[in-house]
Amino acid sequence: MTRVLYIEDDLEIGRWTKEDLEQRGFQVTWLTSGDEAAAHIREADIVILDVMLPGLDGFTVGQRLKREEPQVPILMLSARTSVDDKLQGLQFADDYLTKPFHPEELAARLMVLLRRFGREGGQEIVLGHLRIDPDKPTVTVTGSGEEVLLTAKQLQILLYFLKHPNQIVTKEQIYEAVWGEPFMEGDKTVLVHIRYLREKIELDPSAPTIIETIRGLGYRVKQ
Amino acid sequence: MKRFKLNHSLLTQYVLIVLCALVLLPFSFPLVSVIMYVPQFLSGGGDVRNGTYNDGLKLERMWHEEAGKLQGADEETIEGHLSELKAKYPLASMYRVDADGVLQAALPENPKLPAQWTPTYTVQFMKARSGGDPFTVVALLGDEKDEGFIVFELPRNVMRTSDGGVSNNFGFIFVGGFLLILALFLFLSFMFFYRIRRRLVRLQTAMTGPPAENGSGIPAQVEVLASDEIGRLEQSFNAMIGKLEASRAREAEEEVLRRELIAKLSHDLRTPLTTIRGHAYSLRSESLSERGQESIALIERKTGYLGQMIENLFSYSLLSAGKYPYRPKQVEIVRMTRTFFAGWYPAFEQEGFEIDLNLPEEGFMWVVDSEWLERVLDNYCQNVLRHAKSGRYVGLTVDAAGGGRIVLSDRGEGMGSSTLEKGAGLGLSIASLMLKEMGLRGDVATGPAGTVITISQRVFGTK
Structure with missing residues (x-):
């Protein structure tokens, strides 16, 4: 069960969000101030942090938590104007959401963050006819259990898609995340690698269903 | 009573110089004579003997x-x-x-x-x-x-030889003495005004010269060298600098207060809105009539809209005061637009829009703040999603020709139509203000068949 450390001073919002997240299967520790947050950080998989807090403000608390435990993702939740908060918050926070927020969006962002930080804990991902274990990582065909052998780059591309589920990612984003170098204009590398990847994982590479092409923008893997 | 001091007034000093000149000029002859004779009388000897023949x-x-x-x-x-x-x-x-x-x-x-x-x-x-x-x-x-x-x-x-030695040269000595005193007067006048000029130039340099080290852009204070009129001018200048610095400090203080106020107001408005939205969401899972579900949907939509209005309102107040942080950089526009629209794509897709994208392979650069440009495009896309649903079409074209342009089009009923909610204008005002600040222009062509918004670089010389 995923453990969420939730820091929110508003009682109404706090109580309601805690309930909503618990219904979604999270285990929530709710604090009304950031003063004791550091004591709970080791028992958390993810932190939801409000900016305006009594005592220490959210930015200070967040920076402190990030220093203690850099591997725990932090999502900032702010009711202030987004201009400065966003820039200041994203210096240490991993995502940022403005109030009023939609509970489904909050849950979705938590899932994305957890996956990005690999804190989901041994969950296998089912993608069409494939089963993917991101921890090993291996890709197997559901029915036969036959392993699909991918090159290192192909696997990295696939894992990048899985870290950004349902999001459209551009070829520049893929290139820079996988190759770790700035994208050069006109580079076809990503295109070529995606074609080979499709040949291995798609049932019909000419009509792909797993990696979707969004013409003019990039690619998307839906889950 | 104030004690009179000569060095307190340039006027007095100059009047004194003129008066000295006026008094000395007529007396120049006797004075010169005295100056000539005194050494003769004092040295004695042959001159006295000469006196026997006089x-x-x-x-x-x-x-x-x-x-x-x-x-x-x-x-x-x-x-x-x-x-x-x-x-x-x-x-x-x-x-x-x-x-x-x-x-x-x-x-x-x-x-x-x-x-x-x-x-x-x-x-x-x-x-x-x-x-x-x-x-x-x-x-x-x-x-x-x-x-x-x-x-x-x-x-x-x-x-x-004794009395005639002087009297023969009488005219020459008189004119010479006169000229000498005149020259002395002119020299003193020149020095007097030269000194004034030098001090004024110093003051002027201080006013226009490089600002003080503190980076405020305010000139540094000058050292007051005398207590005359220019000295008092220097004192006034220093006092003015002091006032300017104080007002800068006050302005910065007010700026901080204003930011805090906006942040607090925003917080206080959004917090109840978050509660409302959350509870409306909870209500969904209750068994409600169809009308009840509709009401919930409306509440959710309106709270979202209100949240955005609050954001826009505060953004506008910051923007119009020139306090919205602006960090221009070289931005590759095609890439930026692609990444930006990738975020909006699912929203349009969900509403069943036909999405028509024309993004070229080769990019081009604009010097803009990408946060700002995204904000502008956000506002336009939001308008399309909200007010141009009937057209079920959104088109995005980026074109490098002519310095580059971004074209966003829809097939809605146009901005003049009644479906445009009141207040949507604020988002558009923010968009056009931001574009203007970035040296861009947004041309809006709207009609019953749809709206086309073209963002391009402002040609220099045109407003």
Whole structure:
């Protein structure tokens, strides 16, 4: 069960969000101030942090938590104007959401963050006819259990898609995340690698269903 | 009463210079004379001896007295006496002519003089010498004036050397003295104004020169060197700098207060809105009639809209005050637009929009703040999603031609239609304000068949 450390001073919002997240299967520790947050950080998989807090403000608390435990993702939740908060918050926070927020969006962002930080804990991902274990990582065909052998780059591309589920990612984003170098204009590398990847994982590479092409923008893997 | 001090007023100083000049000019001659004579009187010696020849009348009287003493004396006595006189007046010449016209003695010897003075020669001599040069005194000897005469001769220039040395150059010295004092006055005036000018230039340099080190853009204070008018001007300048710095500090303080106020207001408005939205969401899972579900959907939509309005309102107030953080950079527009629209794609897809994208392979650069440009495009896309649903079409074209442009089009009912909610204008105002700040222009062509928004670089020279 995923453990969420939730820091929110508003009682109404706090109580309601805690309930909503618990219904979604999270285990929530709710604090009304950031003063004791550091004591709970080791028992958390993810932190939801409000900016305006009594005592220490959210930015200070967040920076402190990030220093203690850099591997725990932090999502900032702010009711202030987004201009400065966003820039200041994203210096240490991993995502940022403005109030009023939609509970489904909050849950979705938590899932994305957890996956990005690999804190989901041994969950296998089912993608069409494939089963993917991101921890090993291996890709197997559901029915036969036959392993699909991918090159290192192909696997990295696939894992990048899985870290950004349902999001459209551009070829520049893929290139820079996988190759770790700035994208050069006109580079076809990503295109070529995606074609080979499709040949291995798609049932019909000419009509792909797993990696979707969004013409003019990039690619998307839906889950 | 305030004590009068000369160095407190430039006017007084200059009036004093003018007054000195006015007083000194007419007195320049006597003054120069005094200056010339004083050393003469003090040094004594030859000048005093020269004084013995000065007065013609005195010499004449002396000569006649000596003649009186020689009355009835013999030639030898006379000659001896003349020798004594010659010692007393070494520059003078003296002769003795007896009753018979015979030249008895000449001191010094003078071969030009005849040995025998005929009456004719005597008359000629007297005539030539009367009022002429050398100065001549003739004194007859004896009670009956029948014992001949003695002659005293002195070159006129000897008489002049003492008093004439000065009086000959009188005009030159006067003019010279006058000019000297005039030049002195002009020099002092020049120095006076030169000093004023130098101090004014210093002040002007301080006003326009490089600002103080603190980076506020305010000039540094100047050192006050005197307490006259310019000194007071410098003091006023410093006071003004002080006020300016104080007002800058106050402005910065107000800026912080304003930001805090906006942040607090935003927080206080959004917090209840978050609660409302959350509870509306919870209500969904309750068993509700169809009308109830519709109401929930409406509440959710409106709370979302209200949240955005709050954001826009505060953004607008910051933006119009020029306080919205702006960090321009070189931005590759095609790439930025692609990444940006990737975020919006699912929203349009969910609403069943036909999405028409025309993004070129090769990019182009604009110098903009990408956060700002995204904000502008966000506002436009939000408008499309909200007010152009009926067209079910969104088109995004990026084109490098002509400096580059971004075109967003829809097939809605146009912005003039009634479906446009009141307040949507604020988002558009923010968009156009931001575009203007970034040196871009947004052209909106709207009609019943749809709206086309073109963002392009503003051509220089056009507003």
